[in-house]
Every structure is written in structure tokens, then in C-alpha cells.
Amino acid sequence: MNWQAIEWGAMLPELIVLGTSLLLILLDLFLRKTVSRRPLGFLALLGVAGAFSALVLQLHEPSIQLFHDMYRVDGFSKTFKMLLLIGTFLVLCLAYDAKLGREENVRGEFYYLILTALVGAMFMASSADMITLFIGLELLSVSSYIMAGLKKHDAQSTEAAFKYVVSGGIATAITLFGMSYLFGLSGETNLYSMAKALQETALPDQSYMLVFAFFITFTGLAFKIASVPFHMWAPDVYEGAMVPVTAFLSVVSKTAGFIFIIRFFVLVFMMSKGVNSDSLLQQVQPYIIWLSGITMLVGSIIALRQSNVKRLFAYSSIAQAGFILAAFSVFTPALFETMWFYLFAYVLMNIGAFAVIQEVTTRNNDTGMTSFEGLGKQSPWLALAMTIFLLSLAGIPATVGFIGKFGILIALLGYGGLHYVLAGILIAATLLSYVYYFNLIVQMYFRTGEVKEKRRSQKGLLIVTIVCAAATVIFGIVPNIALHFFYEQFSISTFLQL
């Protein structure tokens, strides 16, 4: 193999992030124990920003394949990597403010683990091979397990991490089991060759095996996006982990899971035949519709009974996963656009909300809903930002969340059949979500809480809330900027052809 012949430039974003994380590992190892690890956060931010600019420079280059088509840099991977990088950048800003107390020594570890997790997620976005997809997924997962248990003197954090490892391990094994059958049926691991091989097989007993493989892989991947039937880990892990880690899990990790789902299922199963002559992905649509509906309802209904903010947001993020799955159930070319835009909206509003949650829960040293009491009087700007994020999560017009949800709803209504039922469930779940999102707003404005000591000005919090709130409103009013960008970059034909 000729190493010079490989276009390493195409991997520049990943290489920058990887290099930064290696540098941070070495610095964290060799710096004296007494030196503050905070400046390392700047380095991590710089690395992510560098990767982002490298990605922007790539935007106008044609898509290419590397390593015998294992690795693709196409419109799909570029647009979704953008979401991952934006999300991680905002989470890193958030982490800069995080108060770790006597666990301050893990700050350096957090910075490089989040970068390795990001490399895994970006690898997934570019992979066109089961092996690389799997390695990316595991790099993300293993880093997340450690991040969840980073506060090792805190019993809650380690318990959350253990629950995460066990459910994650089971999910990985289930996904892999399905993948092994897919390998057996096609004899390939490259997604494009698999699709071609599976198209040719026409034996009826094989198609049952293919359906089995689909179900089992999908069940395993439900873990990463925290949807039914693999959602039970989310509340415990979200509650136990630090707020920046929770934000990372609920946004970047979930986005990566959806990237995996789109790339893998659309490519492999679109052409392959199911039990009768239809494409398999068409045939399993009812299954995805029911899963998505149940996910929305489970998330929204259980969220009504929560009194802990982090658990509330765990169930809210389960419901949001249901909304995005609803977009996946509509099998038209519009699927990519609606999913990308909703994930974009989700990155902005959810990280923004977690920024406010971090500030409020640190002030009160309590994660109960009551810690939001009287926030409207005490810190009007913070309360205003939180209101914007909550309205956007609830899907109120003039916010980016509304545009995203509207797109999904239109796509569902345009399809007909069982999708009408799902559209109904989506509206019902949205109405339910008003109850718990508006409950927080009521806490902020109509309840008086005791006056708490304000922390000195928080730079990370300031940046994250301003950027997220501004983007939530701006893209809610002129969503075409983002959509145009997506149309310019993404084309379904380059996604499908080798």
C-alpha cells in the first residue's frame, strides 16, 4: 500500500481532533498535579474549531472515497459532521464553567475523552463499512461510559456509569449479532457491496433471515438514540452524570446514533427484498411507526411525573428521539432533510437548555424542579433564554423547534396510511410536552424562591446561551439559510452511488 497515494487531507477534521486529544492526554499526564487543567479546555476548543474550519474548507470539494471505499467524505458526512462539531464545541464551553469540587483533577480527562468520543462519532458519519461503523460506535460508547463515571467519588455517578456500561454492552452485542447475519447473507462488510449482494439473493428463507437481522440490529441501535425498547438507561445515566456529560449524551451521542441508522439502514436495506417483492425498508415501516409512536408517548407521559430536572430532560429527550424516528419512518428523499434539520434544531435548543440547567443546579446545589423558582426575578436574562429553549423544545412558532416539527408533520401527512396515526400521536405527544415544559416556565416566573447567591459571571454559560438562543430564534424565522446549505451540500445520488 502506498501511503503517499492516500488523500489524507480528506480526513483532516478527524486528524485534527485526534491530534488535539493525544496532545491533551500527554499534557494532562506530564503537567504537575497542582497546575490547573482549565487552560486545556481552550486547547480542546481550539481543536474543535480547527476541525470545523477544515470541514468548511472541504465543503466545495467533490466527494471522495478512501481506504478501498471504507471511508467516504460526501455531502451526508460533511453536513452531519457539522452538527457533531457544533454540539461538541458548545458542550466544551459548558464544561469550562462546570464546578467539579473535589473532583477537579478529572477536568483534563474530561476534555480528551470528549474529543475521542467526537472522533468516533465523526468516523461513523464517514464510514461506508460495517467494521469502521462499529469501531466508530464503540469509540464513542467506551469514551461515554468513562465520561458518565468521571466523578469516581460520587456513588451516583459511578452507579450511572455501571448501568450505562451494562446496557451499552448488551446493546452492542445485539447490534453485532444482527450484523454477523448480514455479513453471512452478503459475504461483504462494505455497505455498498452488501446492498448489491443482498439485492441478488432471492431465496425466501434468506429473506426471513434478513428481516430478523434488521430487527435485531435496529433494537441494538435503539440504545444509542435512547428510544423504546432500549430507553431505560437514559434517566438514570442522565441523572448521575455531570451536566456537560448529560448534554453530550443527549445531543452528540444521539445525533451519532441517528447518523448510523440513516447510513446503515437506508443503504443496506433499501434495495434488498423483504418477505415479498417490496423493498425491506418499505415493509418494516409499520414497525418503525409503532416504535416511534410508543417512544413519543412513553417519553412524554413519564416526563409528566418527574420532579428532578435532569430526569425530566431525560424523558424529554426520549420523546424527542421518537419525533426524529417519525421522520425516519417516512421513506422518501425528504427523510434526510427533515432529520438533519430536526437534529440541528435539537442541538441548539437542548444544549442551550442544559447550559441554564447547569447554572441553576450549581447555584442551588439541587437538581429538583423547585430550584427554578423565582429565576425570572433573580436572573431575568437567564430565565428568558431558558424560556426560548423550552418554547422551541415544545414546538412553538418562531422557534427552530417548530420548523423542525412542522417539517416532520408535513412529511407524515404527505405519506398517508398508518402515517396519519403517527401524525396524530405526534400532536398528542406535543400537547403533553406543553405540560411539563410550561411547568418549568411557571416555576421561573410565577413562583417566588429564596434569593440565592449569584456566581460570578460565567463566560462559557454566556457564550452558549447567547449563541443557542440567537440561533434558535433566527433559524426559527429564516430556516431557509440552514435548509439551503443542506440542499447545496447533500444530494441523494451521491449518497447512494459508490
Next chain:
Amino acid sequence: MNNVPLSGYLLLALVLFCIGLFGALTKRNAVIVLISIELMLNAVNINLVAFAKYGENPGLTGQIFALFTMTVAAAEAAVGLAILMALYRKRKSVHVDEMNHLKQ
């Protein structure tokens, strides 16, 4: 030596996988739970290698995939055990049903 058909290997892998899943979901001891997960991952390896040798479309990539799976399984087990150690230091117990301090 070569008399075992493909379905024999697949059946073995399926049985191993189910035993692993059963163990991971029902056992009280956290170490057994981690071992059960390893069992599930090794069932995958049997599948992959069997398909790579006797499958409809045999190919070397299955064995490569199995190598990757083993490596990743080792990393996952290491992290899992490390987290279990940290938890054990706090709780002095490895029983899964005592890990209920996070609110339900």
C-alpha cells in the same frame, strides 16, 4: 473434521447468545453480568468466523471483523471492570439489585 455443517455453528452461536442475554438480564452479581456480555460478543465471533468459512459467500472480511470485535470487547470489559471497581469502593458490594440509589 469438516463434517459440521454451517447450521451447527450458527445454532451454537445462537444458544451461546441466548445464554449470555439471559445471564446479563437475570444475574445478581455484577461480574457475572459482565461475563455474560462477553459470552454474547463471543457468540457473534463464532457466527462471523463460521460465515467467513462456510457461508454462502465466504470471505476473509468476516475473520477480520471477528478480530476487531475481540479487541473492542476487551476494551469494553476493561472499562466495565474499572467502573465496577470504583462502584465497589463506594458501596462494598457487587450485587446489581443494590444499585438502586438513583431515583426511580
